[in-house]
Amino acid sequence: LGDLLERVSQVSDKLHSLSTSLTNDLNTHIPPMGKIIMRPSMCHTSSLQTPNDKEQALKVPESELLSLIRSLLVAWSDPLAMLLKEAPSLVHPDKSLIYSKTKELQDHSNTLGDGLDRLVHKMGPTSQLISSLPFTNDIGNDKNMRLSNFHFLLSCFRRDSHKIDSFLKVLRCRAAKLRPEMC
Amino acid sequence: ITPPGKPKITSCRSPEKETFTCWWEPGYDGGLPTTYALYYRLETSETVYECSDYHTAGPNSCYFNKNDTSIWVNYNITVVATNRRGTNYSDPVDVDVVYIVQPHTPENVTVLVKADEQGPYLRVSWEKPRNADTSSGWITLVYQLRVKLKNQDEWEEHDVGQQKTFNVFSPHSGGTYMVQVRCKPDHGLWSEWSTTSYIQVPDYI
Ligand code: NA
Numbered sequence: 420l421g422d423l424l425e426r427v428s429q430v431s432d433k434l435h436s437l438s439t440s441l442t443n444d445l446n447t448h449i450p451p452m453g454k455i456i457m458r459p460s461m462c463h464t465s466s467l468q469t470p471n472d473k474e475q476a477l478k479v480p481e482s483e484l485l486s487l488i489r490s491l492l493v494a495w496s497d498p499l500a501m502l503l504k505e506a507p508s509l510v511h512p513d514k515s516l517i518y519s520k521t522k523e524l525q526d527h528s529n530t531l532g533d534g535l536d537r538l539v540h541k542m543g544p545t546s547q548l549i550s551s552l553p554f555t556n557d558i559g560n561d562k563n564m565r566l567s568n569f570h571f572l573l574s575c576f577r578r579d580s581h582k583i584d585s586f587l588k589v590l591r592c593r594a595a596k597l598r599p600e601m602c
Numbered sequence: 603i604t605p606p607g608k609p610k611i612t613s614c615r616s617p618e619k620e621t622f623t624c625w626w627e628p629g630y631d632g633g634l635p636t637t638y639a640l641y642y643r644l645e646t647s648e649t650v651y652e653c654s655d656y657h658t659a660g661p662n663s664c665y666f667n668k669n670d671t672s673i674w675v676n677y678n679i680t681v682v683a684t685n686r687r688g689t690n691y692s693d694p695v696d697v698d699v700v701y702i703v704q705p706h707t708p709e710n711v712t713v714l715v716k717a718d719e720q721g722p723y724l725r726v727s728w729e730k731p732r733n734a735d736t737s738s739g740w741i742t743l744v745y746q747l748r749v750k751l752k753n754q755d756e757w758e759e760h761d762v763g764q765q766k767t768f769n770v771f772s773p774h775s776g777g778t779y780m781v782q783v784r785c786k787p788d789h790g791l792w793s794e795w796s797t798t799s800y801i802q803v804p805d806y807i
């Protein structure tokens with residue numbers, strides 16, 4: 420189990436780093452009306468209650484942490500697919516770079532999903548349940564609006580991928596009791 | 603005498619993803635005694651709070667203790683300067699604590715000269731900064747080490763991942779080496795370099 424958690428948290432680590440680098444690429448060109456100040460609490464996953472500090476996070480049982488992680492990841496499969504479809508028509512100088520990085524994000528999410536399925540298999544049934552987080556598949560019609568929405572969705576994904584990575588690393592260290600030097 | 607100049611929030615940092623501190627620069631005080639206050643609002647609510655600890659982190663700072671600190675939520679922070687003639691507001695700053703994590707430097711950096719069949723080598727070891735809880739996995743630190751001979755200009759940098767030891771093989775006989783270590787969270791900012799450790803390699807053929 421420890422090795423699987425080690426590998427899975429390496430993928431989640433990379434997934435978050437990728438989302439950060441893609442956010443930085445996007446930041447090089449802000450649409451004329453600027454980033455519409457979309458409050459992160461408007462992300463489609465914000466309804467999912469997650470711990471917000473160490474004390475809360477370390478109290479969450481493993482199975483619940485794992486279902487939080489899977490709920491977050493599953494909630495992003497449709498939006499990532501939409502972002503990939505939208506990337507080529509973005510009004511952004513680096514849109515081809517943005518397309519390839521979005522593709523990389525999608526690939527890493529799928530790899531992470533596979534790893535989590537194996538984890539669920541190992542960690543038992545209670546980590547099965549996934550909360551569904553509906554996503555309205557509409558990025559807007561005006562080209563500046565689409566760029567801003569792309570940007571906003573990425574900022575949401577950046578935060579959620581950091582949650583996924585942080586929770587997996589907590590799980591990894593709980594499982595690493597036999598190899599204390601790892602944590 | 604005039605109202606105070608506009609203060610500026612210069613930086614916010616968290617050393618361990620559990621607390622954080624913001625610092626500001628006062629503007630011109632208008633030639634009058636001027637007081638400063640920091641106010642913040644979380645993205646998830648309209649309630650405005652005032653800094654609860656202006657002292658722990660020294661002048662012109664606000665320390666957010668564990669109870670005041672949440673992560674994965676945006677803090678909208680403003681500093682207000684007030685004197686008899688009026689007030690002036692800083693530009694607001696938006697902060698999510700997870701993106702401002704900069705740990706303290708690694709501790710107990712130790713350099714020893716050791717020897718094995720191939721001859722002497724330098725063994726460098728260190729410990730994580732005390733306040734970083736790595737054992738629970740809440741923060742994952744990676745380390746970087748740099749080493750050079752005293753008379754050299756260029757440092758030799760090594761990324762050592764989560765390891766807390768590093769060996770320098772076939773050191774120059776009689777050379778004096780300088781070693782520094784720093785760390786950063788997996789998704790955060792590099793700490794300062796540790797204070798330089800020196801080691802003198804004995805003469806050997
Ligand atoms: Na202060």
Ligand code: NA
Pocket residue numbers: 471472473620667668669670671672
């Ligand atoms: Na807290």
Ligand code: NA
Pocket residue numbers: 585740741742787788789
């Ligand atoms: Na982290």
